[in-house]
Amino acid sequence: MLFNSLDFAVFLPVVFVLYWFVLDKSLKSQNLLIVMSSYLFYGWWDWRFLGLIAFSTLVDYVVGIQLDKSEDGLRRKALLLLSLSVNIGLLGFFKYYNFFLDNFEDAFTLLGMPIQTNTLNIILPVGISFYTFQTMSYSIDVYRRKLKATTDLVAFMAFVSFFPQLVAGPIERATNLLPQFFEKRQFDYQQAADGMRQILWGLFKKMVIADNCAEFANIIFSNYSDYGGITLLLGALFFTFQIYGDFSGYSDIAIGTSRLFGFRLMQNFAFPYFSRDVAEFWRRWHISLSTWFRDYIYIPLGGSKGSKSIQIRNVFIIFLLSGFWHGANWTYIVWGGLNAIYFIPVLLRGKNRQHLEPVALGKKWPNSREFFAMLGTFCLTVLSWIFFRAENMNHAISYLAGIFSYTLFEIPDFSIFPGAMTLLVLIAGFLAVEWRGRLGQFGIAGIQFIPRKATRWSLYVLIILMIDIFGNTSEQIEFIYFQF
8 A cells, every 4th residue: 555545545544533533542452453454554565465574573572572581691592593583584585585596596607517596486575674674673672671572462563563664664663662552642733733744745755756756767777878978867866866755755654644643753864965974864864774774783793993994894784784685686785885985984084973963054055065065975875876776787887887978068958858857946946945944854844833824824735736736646656665
């Protein structure tokens, strides 16, 4: 079920009414409704994978209880290993089985010993990378004694399967989200209204920015040999805003929907394209995944302590794992490695913890140094996204070679892409709104502080009209991160 579909437009109000007006007296009943609604929401794609998420949930539920009961260090490590093995094993089979098999075959062929293997026609369960990481965080935190295991199966199932963020995050920590299922929830009009604003902005990002950018990016990337360097650069630029509008749009809708039900999810994007260096970019992009890798892998490896060589090793491990998490393709691994290379100079100069505050704090505009720092970081990001978008390494390299040719300095022919100029204007307006709202949780959060009610509602109507006019309402395009 897509957030931008008619199905969800019917599903959400029905669940909302049942949750607040029928079951509001019973916390247990509300949690049970969340479980049932979440399983319906997830099963809308393919009901066969409901057993998979239920199995993963039950394993971590039992492991958590046993971890809490046990004082034996060896047994507790074995229990944690069981949880990690089940979750990583399921993720590895469904997502990486054919990748490893193909590379195993290629390696033997390279050594002059060709072998024949049979790949499997495996369907990747939607959101498996997200909910497996979420359940693993629970087991790890219980093992570390940072969290007491729950014996309430319904609450734990609701935590794992919570439908707003189930298939594409944010990847919530058990320490943040799970306790909220045990708190009596009261309807808060201001919180719900803010949630609706965030949902509206997320739909704008997805349907107006991302889906329109996707149309042009797909054409250019699929037919890259037909275009000159400036057009290829334009295609990379469109994909840059497609993936941001698509993924951060999903996060906005997920967080806003959660607020309708009285839940607080972590911010997953903090205006990353206004970053002044790559370190700041990764503090602002897909925050839930970046902090997951930081807390559960990077810090246990030693983090930024130790010699420079150890720090560099740790950075490469994290970025390569992040790339591999995204998919079974060498392009993702190279994308991760490229970002590690971007990050290393910042680390070596000891600048990786600067720029913790938003750019141009207390000012309307950045100074020249901040502007060029943002521009340089943005350009590096655009180039790295080419590897993320390319079908394979040959595609990525050929695409880059096409950009860095004499045709890069030609004037783009917009006549072959009707609507591209309009889209660039929309992107410019979108960036202006995001810049103005960069201190908030999302781009239009500040609308609520406009004193005149008529002005506020005029802006809401304007956004809705733009979604209707420029959004692709006839076809629901899946969110990019569903494939991860």
